[in-house]
Amino acid sequence: MELISPITYWNGKVLLDLDSLYTRPQNINPLYSSRCFGTIPSQSTTLILCILMASKPFLKWAGGKHKLVPFIEHNLPTPTRKRLIEPFCGSAALSLALDFEHYLLNDINADLIGLFRILKEEKSGFIDYARSFFISENNSDSRFYELREQFNFSKNLHERSALFIYLNRHAFNGLCRYNSKGVFNVPFGRYKSPYFPQQEMEGFIQKSDRVELMCGDFQMILSQTDNTDTVYCDPPYAPLSPTASFTTYAKESFNLDNQIRLAQSAQQIAPDSQGVLISNHDTEFTRDIYSFAILKTIEVQRNIAAKGSSRKKVGELLAIYD
Numbered sequence: 001m002e003l004i005s006p007i008t009y010w011n012g013k014v015l016l017d018l019d020s021l022y023t024r025p026q027n028i029n030p031l032y033s034s035r036c037f038g039t040i041p042s043q044s045t046t047l048i049l050c051i052l053m054a055s056k057p058f059l060k061w062a063g064g065k066h067k068l069v070p071f072i073e074h075n076l077p078t079p080t081r082k083r084l085i086e087p088f089c090g091s092a093a094l095s096l097a098l099d100f101e102h103y104l105l106n107d108i109n110a111d112l113i114g115l116f117r118i119l120k121e122e123k124s125g126f127i128d129y130a131r132s133f134f135i136s137e138n139n140s141d142s143r144f145y146e147l148r149e150q151f152n153f154s155k156n157l158h159e160r161s162a163l164f165i166y167l168n169r170h171a172f173n174g175l176c177r178y179n180s181k182g183v184f185n186v187p188f189g190r191y192k193s194p195y196f197p198q199q200e201m202e203g204f205i206q207k208s209d210r211v212e213l214m215c216g217d218f219q220m221i222l223s224q225t226d227n228t229d230t231v232y233c234d235p236p237y238a239p240l241s242p243t244a245s246f247t248t249y250a251k252e253s254f255n256l257d258n259q260i261r262l263a264q265s266a267q268q269i270a271p272d273s274q275g276v277l278i279s280n281h282d283t284e285f286t287r288d289i290y291s292f293a294i295l296k297t298i299e300v301q302r303n304i305a306a307k308g309s310s311r312k313k314v315g316e317l318l319a320i321y322d
């Protein structure tokens with residue numbers, strides 16, 4: 001009997017066909033580690049409501065896709081699992097959650113890719129070093145800004161990578177933002193006890209032998225795709241309106257011309273790959289540039305606002321080129 005993935009409800013929304021709920025526990029795909037929070041007898045089967053417990057990213061990341069993994073996976077154009085390419089990998093949530101033979105992770109943010117490289121090479125030794133910054137003495141306004149300045153001036157990749165994790169867990173909402181000079185400028189988050197993601201870092205290490213890392217423009221990465229590759233693009237999102245603020249995750253901003261260039265590249269390479277998927281805001285602009293793709297929609301909660309009351313659900317598109 002074919003094994004199924006136990007992913008049907010996510011944040012209270014039905015993502016898969018209702019029939020996929022009905023299965024026996026032994027038929028759940030072992031790719032997923034899941035915990036069930038309710039069972040309801042139904043004839044000879046059991047209704048199982050599960051929460052995805054796949055490997056989580058070790059970085060907090062604005063727009064991270066950990067919670068959308070089931071939705072994205074369900075819309076992969078093909079079950080082929082040779083190589084997953086993420087030209088805008090961010091925290092690499094999708095690559096960490098899904099099982100492919102190989103991964104190509106790229107991002108324009110040199111600090112992010114540098115961190116991944118250090119962790120891949122140094123493994124547990126780097127985890128121990130990074131943990132040394134997670135002490136109570138470093139969880140104060142004054143110490144945070146001292147270490148932020150140390151990060152901005154550091155040329156040592158080992159130190160800079162460890163401080164990047166420190167800033168990720170101590171800065172406001174885990175934001176990664178630079179000014180026009182490339183200076184990290186996110187303020188102190190004032191968290192009571194910032195979490196050190198040792199288990200999640202170990203999860204990355206377990207996959208790292210199958211991971212190739214690059215730091216460059218997305219078009220350079222897309223030019224390397226072949227007919228066994230699946231591509232998932234999670235670019236900086238197009239603004240919801242002409243006056244909407246835009247967060248810069250690297251020195252180089254991602255403007256509307258780049259959005260169009262990405263859509264055109266995806267359409268061009270899709271026939272010679274296993275498929276290309278792109279996530280973005282659901283706007284008139286994105287629907288126009290993705291007009292040659294299959295479009296799926298989902299509502300997501302945005303958690304960047306300082307006040308919980310200001311955190312609203314917004315519509316997202318998943319453009320599928322196959």
